[in-house]
Amino acid sequence: MKLTNRQQIEDLSRFKSEKFLTTSFFLSTDKSRLSRKEILVSAKNLVNLGRANLESLDLPKEKKASLAGDLDRIWEFSERNTTSNSQGLAIFSASGAGFWQDIHLPHAPRNRILFDGNPYIRPLAQILGRYHRIGIFLVGRREARWYSLTMGEMTPLDVITSDVPSKVKDGGFEGTSEKRIGRHVEAHLHDHFKKAAQKTFDLFKKDQFDWLFLGCEDGFASDIEQFLHRYLLDRLKGRLKAKPSDPADRVLKEALELEHTLDAASEEGAIKGFVAEIEKGGRAVSGIRDSLRALNEREVQTLLVSHNFSSAGKSCPKCKFLYIAETVCPVCEKPTETLADVVDEGIEAAFRENAAVRQISPPSRLDHYGNIGALLRYKK
Numbered sequence: 214m215k216l217t218n219r220q221q222i223e224d225l226s227r228f229k230s231e232k233f234l235t236t237s238f239f240l241s242t243d244k245s246r247l248s249r250k251e252i253l254v255s256a257k258n259l260v261n262l263g264r265a266n267l268e269s270l271d272l273p274k275e276k277k278a279s280l281a282g283d284l285d286r287i288w289e290f291s292e293r294n295t296t297s298n299s300q301g302l303a304i305f306s307a308s309g310a311g312f313w314q315d316i317h318l319p320h321a322p323r324n325r326i327l328f329d330g331n332p333y334i335r336p337l338a339q340i341l342g343r344y345h346r347i348g349i350f351l352v353g354r355r356e357a358r359w360y361s362l363t364m365g366e367m368t369p370l371d372v373i374t375s376d377v378p379s380k381v382k383d384g385g386f387e388g389t390s391e392k393r394i395g396r397h398v399e400a401h402l403h404d405h406f407k408k409a410a411q412k413t414f415d416l417f418k419k420d421q422f423d424w425l426f427l428g429c430e431d432g433f434a435s436d437i438e439q440f441l442h443r444y445l446l447d448r449l450k451g452r453l454k455a456k457p458s459d460p461a462d463r464v465l466k467e468a469l470e471l472e473h474t475l476d477a478a479s480e481e482g483a484i485k486g487f488v489a490e491i492e493k494g495g496r497a498v499s500g501i502r503d504s505l506r507a508l509n510e511r512e513v514q515t516l517l518v519s520h521n522f523s524s525a526g527k528s529c530p531k532c533k534f535l536y537i538a539e540t541v542c543p544v545c546e547k548p549t550e551t552l553a554d555v556v557d558e559g560i561e562a563a564f565r566e567n568a569a570v571r572q573i574s575p576p577s578r579l580d581h582y583g584n585i586g587a588l589l590r591y592k593k
C-alpha cells in the first residue's frame with residue numbers, strides 16, 4: 214500500500230506479537246538520485262547487516278527463525294520492487310506471526326533495518342510530518358470549487374455556483390443606468406465572493422488545512438481576501454492561475470509546483486539562517502562532533518541534517534549520550550556501545566527533546582559544514 218495518512222501508522226503501531234520480534238526495514242528508492250543497481254546494493258547491504266545482527270543476538274531458536282524468514286522475504290520483495298515510482302519502501306515483518314506490511318513512501322526514508330518488539334514507525338511519522346494539508350480554493354465570477362491536497366493526492370471537496378449576472382458593457386441607454394447595472398452586478402459578485410469565503414472557512418473547520426492556495430483572476434484577489442477569515446489569511450501561502458472550470462489534473466500540477474517552490478524556499482531559509490548564525494559565531498554549531506555534543510547537552514533548538522547523511526558512532530548505555538569514537542563514556546565511565554548510524558540516534562534524541570529536525574536535500578550549503586549542524590537554544 215501507499216503511505217497516505219496517519220491512520221495507517223496508528224494501525225501499524227498496534228501490532229505486537231507475544232512470541233516474535235518484528236523486523237522494520239526502510240529503503241530509499243529515490244530514482245532521481247539513485248540508479249536501480251545502487252538501490253539493490255543498499256537493499257542487499259541492509260539485509261546483510263540484519264543477518265549479521267541476528268547472528269550476534271542471543272534469542273530462542275524460533276524467534277531467530279522468524280527473523281531470518283523476515284530477512285529472506287524482505288530481500289525477495291525489495292529485489293522485485295525497486296522499479297516502482299515511489300521514493301521509498303518500508304517493510305514490517307514478523308513471519309512467525311504471519312505479519313507482513315509493505316508500504317510505498319512518497320519521500321525517501323533514511324536506510325535502516327532493525328528488530329524490535331513492534332514496528333518502528335517513527336520514520337513514517339517523520340515523512341507524514343513533512344507534508345502539509347493544503348486547501349485549494351478556486352473562484353471565478355459565478356463558480357467556486359475546493360480541493361484538498363496532501364502527499365500529492367488531491368481530493369475534490371465542494372463546488373458552488375452563484376447567480377451572478379454577466380457584466381453588461383453596453384446595456385443602458387444612458388450613463389446612470391449603466392452605472393446602476395454595474396453596481397447591481399458588483400453587489401452580486403460580492404455576495405458570491407462572501408459566500409465562497411464563508412464556505413472556505415466551513416471546509417477549513419472540517420479539514421484543518423495548514424496552507425491555503427487561492428486561484429482567481431488578479432482583479433478579484435483583494436475583493437476575495439477581504440472576506441476570508443483571519444485564520445485563512447494566515448494560511449494563505451500562494452496564488453494559482455487555475456480556474457474552477459479547469460480539469461483536476463491541471464490544478465494538481467500547478468498546486469504541486471507551488472508546494473515544491475514553497476518547500477524549497479523554506480529549506481533555503483533554514484540553511485541561510487544557520488549559515489548566518491555560524492558565520493557570526495552565534496548560537497549554532499556545525500559538524501557531527503559539535504552537533505552530538507549539543508544534543509548531549511540538550512542545547513539543540515533545530516537540528517539540520519543532509520538527507521541520508523550517516524556516520525558510525527558510539528552511545529553510552531547508561532546516560533544515552535552520543536559520541537563518535539569514545540570507547541568509554543567520559544561522563545559516567547561506562548564502556549560505550551557501537552552504533553551503525555549515530556546520526557539516526559541523534560535525530561531521535563532531537564525529537565525526544567522537542568527540537569525541530571530539518572532534513573535538507575543535498576546538494577546544499579550544509580555540505581560545506583559537515584552535513585549536519587544545529588541552531589542552539591538561547592540561554593535563559
Ligand SMILES: [Zn+2]
Pocket residue numbers: 529530531532533534542543544545546547
Ligand atoms: Zn555515560
